[in-house]
Amino acid sequence: MKWSDLSEERCSVARSVAVIGDRWTLMLLRDCFLGVRRFEDFERRLGISRSIIADRLKTLTDEGVLRREAYQDRPVRHEYRLTEKGVALHPVMMAIVHWGDVHYAGEEGPPLIHRHKACACDFTPVQTCSECGEPVGARDVEVRASGGGG
Amino acid sequence: MKWSDLSEERCSVARSVAVIGDRWTLMLLRDCFLGVRRFEDFERRLGISRSIIADRLKTLTDEGVLRREAYQDRPVRHEYRLTEKGVALHPVMMAIVHWGDVHYAGEEGPPLIHRHKACACDFTPVQTCSECGEPVGARDVEVRASGGGG
DNA sequence: GATGTTAGTTCGGATTTCGAACGGATCCGG
DNA sequence: CCGGATCCGTTCGAAATCCGAACTAACATC
Numbered sequence: 463m464k465w466s467d468l469s470e471e472r473c474s475v476a477r478s479v480a481v482i483g484d485r486w487t488l489m490l491l492r493d494c495f496l497g498v499r500r501f502e503d504f505e506r507r508l509g510i511s512r513s514i515i516a517d518r519l520k521t522l523t524d525e526g527v528l529r530r531e532a533y534q535d536r537p538v539r540h541e542y543r544l545t546e547k548g549v550a551l552h553p554v555m556m557a558i559v560h561w562g563d564v565h566y567a568g569e570e571g572p573p574l575i576h577r578h579k580a581c582a583c584d585f586t587p588v589q590t591c592s593e594c595g596e597p598v599g600a601r602d603v604e605v606r607a608s609g610g611g612g
Numbered sequence: 613m614k615w616s617d618l619s620e621e622r623c624s625v626a627r628s629v630a631v632i633g634d635r636w637t638l639m640l641l642r643d644c645f646l647g648v649r650r651f652e653d654f655e656r657r658l659g660i661s662r663s664i665i666a667d668r669l670k671t672l673t674d675e676g677v678l679r680r681e682a683y684q685d686r687p688v689r690h691e692y693r694l695t696e697k698g699v700a701l702h703p704v705m706m707a708i709v710h711w712g713d714v715h716y717a718g719e720e721g722p723p724l725i726h727r728h729k730a731c732a733c734d735f736t737p738v739q740t741c742s743e744c745g746e747p748v749g750a751r752d753v754e755v756r757a758s759g760g761g762g
Numbered sequence: 763g764a765t766g767t768t769a770g771t772t773c774g775g776a777t778t779t780c781g782a783a784c785g786g787a788t789c790c791g792g
Numbered sequence: 793c794c795g796g797a798t799c800c801g802t803t804c805g806a807a808a809t810c811c812g813a814a815c816t817a818a819c820a821t822c
Contacts, residue, residue, distance in 0.1 A: 463658055463659040463660050464780090465635055465779095468635065468639075469716075472720075472723045473642070473712075473723055473724075474708070474709045474710075474711075474712025474713045474716060474717065474722060474723060474724070475638065475639065475642040475705070475708055475709055475712060476639065476642075476712075477712045477716040478708045478709070478711050478712035478715075478716065479635055479638045479639065479708070482708075483633075483634070483635045483638050484633070484635070485615055485618065485629055485633045485634070488625065488629045488633050489618075489625065489626065489629065492623070492625040492626075495750065496755065500768080500769090501768070501769050501770070502767085502768060502769075505769095508613055509613040510613050510810090510811075511810075511811040511812055511813090512769080512770065512771085512811095512812090513770090513771075513772080513810080513811070513812085514809095514810070514811070515770090516769080516770060516771075536818085536819065536820090537767090537768075537769090537817085537818040537819040537820085538769095538818080538819095539767095539768060539769075540769080544750075547715055549749075549750045549751075550711055550714065550715070551711060552739075552749065552750035552753075553707040553710070553711075553737070553739040554704065554707040554708055554711055555625070556707075556739060556748075556753075557703040557704040557706075557707045557739075558624070558625055558628045558629070558632075558704055559624045559625055559628070560624075560703070561624075561628050561700055561701060561703075561704055562623075562624025562625060562626075562627045562628035563624045564700065565628075565697055565700070566619075566624060566627040566628065567624065570622075570758075571758055572624060572758060573622045573623055573624060573757065573758060574623075574624070574755055574756070574757060574758065575755070575756050575757075575758050576753050576754070576755055577753065577754040577755075577756065578741040578743060578744065578746075578748055578752060578753065579752050579753070579754055580741070580744065580746060580752055581741060581743055581744035581746070583741070583743035583744065584743075585741045585742045585743045585744075585748070586742045587703070587739045587740070587741075587742070587748065588739070588740045588741070588742050588745075589702075589703040589706060589707075589737045589738070589739060589740075590737070590738045590739075590740045591728040591730070591731060591733070591735045591737075591738070592735045592736045592737070592738050593728060593731055593733035593734075593735045594728065594730065594731035594733065594735075595738075595740075595745075596728075596730060596731070598706075598728055598735070598737065599699075599702065600645065600694075600699045600702035601699075602728060602729050602730055603702075603706075603726050603727065603728065603729070604726070604727040604729055605646065605724050605725070605726055605727075606724070606725050606727065607723065607724060607725075608720075608721055608722060608723060608724065608725050614810095614811090615778095615810090650799080650800090651799070651800050651801075652798085652799060652800075655800095660780080660781090661779085661780050661781050661782080662781090662782095662800080662801065662802085663779085663780070663781080663801085663802075663803085664779075664780065664781095665801090666800080666801055666802075667779095686787085686788065686789090687786090687787045687788045687789085687798090687799075687800090688787085689798095689799065689800075690800085763822100764821105764822085765820100765821085765822080766819105766820080766821080766822100767818100767819090767820080767821105768817100768818095768819095769816100769817085769818095770815105770816085770817085771814105771815080771816070771817100772813105772814085772815070772816090773812105773813090773814085773815095774811105774812100774813100775810105775811095775812100776809105776810080776811085776812105777808105777809080777810070777811090778807100778808080778809070778810080779806105779807085779808070779809080780805105780806090780807080780808085781804105781805100781806095781807100782803105782804095782805100783802105783803085783804090784801105784802080784803075784804095785800105785801085785802075785803095786799105786800090786801090786802100787798100787799090787800095788797100788798085788799095789796105789797085789798080790795105790796085790797080790798105791794105791795095791796090791797105792793100792794090792795095
């Protein structure tokens with residue numbers, strides 16, 4: 463299989479990974495969730511080459527995860543903002559952050575603290591069942607195909 | 613910044629992405645969660661070169677996400693199983709799958725159905741607040757630093 | 763018209779990735 | 793004991809990708 467075939471797979475992981483399964487793409491998305499919107503700011507924060515940033519931003523825009531929006535005319539300048547589809551990646555980001563917090567934070571503790579505005583508490587994300595609301599662990603889940611591959 | 617510097621960053625996304633932020637790594641982990649354990653099976657399912665599989669499995673093993681365990685002697689054969697740290701990636705996987713289900717499943721619907729054993733319902737993952745138990749969306753979260761970078 | 767700002771694109775060399783071939787331990791059938 | 797078959801890797805060279813530096817471009821300010 464080639465990287466470019468991933469999106470053809472009948473598998474949601476493959477299809478998602480085809481879009482976001484890239485080092486720098488994930489780092490760009492992290493910054494998007496932290497409010498970064500401009501090309502230069504992405505560059506400053508990541509310290510990687512412009513061509514990569516341009517390429518990834520274009521891919522994400524083409525995929526509808528980000529949208530390019532003019533924030534001034536003369537000269538026209540665009541900023542990159544998360545679309546609804548992009549915002550829908552928030553649980554993915556939170557899950558990644560949480561895993562990193564648990565397994566790679568040193569004695570200093572996690573680099574970022576997340577506060578739930580509604581209850582005003584610092585929190586960690588918990589994955590729950592949409593039907594019964596209880597927390598769901600890996601061993602609580604049974605997977606079955608719905609007619610096709612995996 | 614270089615790819616190899618990611619793990620040095622004071623950022624949980626960077627540290628996590630340094631380990632799992634790779635196309636094939638994520639596909640391997642998908643298969644791990646589906647019960648695949650042997651080198652040959654990974655190869656058959658992914659159809660990519662052995663060197664990539666060997667490399668990624670080694671990285672994941674070195675990182676403590678998988679562990680290598682002999683399942684027979686003469687000749688010694690090992691299988692790869694998720695450690696606790698690996699199982700802890702389940703929410704990440706579920707979140708990725710769910711995003712793919714929502715945004716890339718065609719008319720056929722999602723390729724895989726997940727059932728919550730405890731309540732015997734097909735479900736989708738919902739991210740909730742560890743403190744109040746309510747669902748948490750991107751806009752419900754306030755982020756602040758805990759002393760360092762981001 | 764020189765200089766600065768922001769957002770890219772282009773180019774060539776360094777680095778990675780990947781596929782195909784090879785290596786090696788063991789079992790089995792003859 | 794010899795030639796496959798199984799299973800798990802390693803090696804090597806071509807191809808793809810990455811990345812930094814230079815370049816383009818549209819304006820604004822001095």
